[in-house]
Ligand SMILES: O=C(O)CCC(=O)C(=O)O
């Protein structure tokens with residue numbers, strides 16, 4: 001294993017990444033590196049149009065970056081969600097398999113026309129992943145009967161939204177053995193930054209801990225004591241500072257967190273989950 005002070009992401013482009021690691025996803029699966037970062041892989045000048053489109057279609061709540069005005073006139077009907085998903089989340093909808101796949105079909109329909117006139121950010125994520133995948137085929141996850149999972153998900157995080165230290169794993173965390181994606185030993189996430197929470201000061205950014213989940217770690221997650229545990233055990237941490245248009249991949253079995261969003265400008269990402277096994281020639285992607 002590398003000395004912990006060497007636990008740094010590999011970046012900024014494919015050439016450098018492959019120049020450093022012949023099989024970067026394998027390195028990620030072993031948590032030898034915290035993340036793989038592609039800088040400015042998507043032209044961020046397109047995001048304001050995309051965000052306007054999402055807002056005008058009623059898919060996300062409008063916001064203002066200079067006033068406190070509520071966005072809806074009727075107080076009682078105010079939408080107070082601190083996270084809005086545009087897409088189909090297995091974590092949130094997976095308890096009802098039939099509804100989950102119906103919802104995913106609608107997401108595929110939406111994403112067919114949503115990006116018209118812009119470059120398709122989902123394609124960009126899949127292409128980057130394919131470039132990293134040595135001898136493996138990258139596909140939208142599907143059940144043996146052909147039902148497709150959602151291909152990617154926008155997550156709009158409004159003020160106060162935080163992800164406490166956690167992992168994401170369909171088997172280790174969610175125990176969803178009734179879904180085909182559970183066959184993959186390792187799970188990664190890919191996250192494209194669409195908008196930072198605050199463009200003027202230090203904005204909310206994800207933090208990865210050099211600590212793969214084990215049953216021994218779980219009580220620290222459940223009891224909210226992971227930070228104490230990390231300090232006592234001198235666990236290295238790595239903040240992934242992103243600008244709109246940057247994409248990072250990380251191993252979601254490493255404990256990770258995103259501190260609370262502050263201010264009126266929501267943090268917006270386009271995210272995927274990824275299933276990877278060394279001995280499987282497919283890489284499945286879902287949301
Ligand atoms: O938004 C992020 O950067 C990471 C969110 C997260 O915890 C995840 O995708 O598993």
Ligand SMILES: [Fe+2]
Nearest residue numbers: 167168252256
């Ligand atoms: Fe996560």
